[in-house]
Amino acid sequence: MDSHGLSLATEKTEILFAGRKMIPIIIEMKIDTETIQTKRVLKQLGVMLDTKLIFCEHIRKTSDEAATVTTALSSLMADVKIPKPCKRQLLMTVAPKILLYDSEIWTEALKMKKFRQRMASVQLSGALRVVCSYHTVSESAALVIAGIMLIDLPALEKDVYIRQFQIKKRNS
Structure with a gap:
């Protein structure tokens, strides 16, 4: 040097x-x-890298951040009546954006059930708040009523899109 x-x-x-x-x-x-x-863990461009490259720390950190944001945004909504569409839209889009940041890199980590469950629990708390329901409502019912996809589906969709793009690029 x-x-x-x-x-x-x-x-x-x-x-x-x-x-x-x-x-x-x-x-x-x-x-x-x-x-x-x-x-043991290094933050590079917003992604937490660990020594085994399983992205455990990254998913833990982003899930905690998204849960904090969901709680803060939930305070904007009244407990009694259904929230206005603009508030619902805000709550339904902010948390997934935090959770799925750079998901192209760590999509493989979603094959582990504990990581999917951790992210889904954050998504469920937002969905329950959007539909103004109790915590006894099932996850699938709350997500359908709120109009939200499972959190791992957009991540897998991004991964598939990128792989197809790379294959087309190689073939041309």
């Missing part, structure tokens, strides 16, 4: 070793006089 006139800001440097094989997770590296430690 020195020969090309570049320097490394070691205080800003973060390193993550990712892969399926068992390697030591925390390793100290010495660069010049500074020591840098690898991390």
Whole structure:
């Protein structure tokens, strides 16, 4: 780097070793006089990467964020009567946008049931609020009445679209 006139800001440097094989997770590296430690989780462009690349931390963090936003937006709606369409639309679109941010990267994680359930629980709380129903109403009924698709379907749709685009690009 020195020969090309570049320097490394070691205080800003973060390193993550990712892969399926068992390697030591925390390793100290010495660069010049500074020591840098690898991390278990690294945030890159809004996506939390972990050492196994299963995106557990990312889904946990975005689910918590979406739940907080859903709770905040739910306070705009009255408990007694059905909310106005503009408020319903706001609540139905904001949480999925947070949950599905960069889903093209981590769609494979949705094959795990616990990740789908975590995201679906956030979506269900918003749907129950939109339809003004009790928590005893089933998930499928609340989503149908609210007019919302299951959260993993748009993510899988994006993934399929991108794969088809890549195949067309290779063939042309």
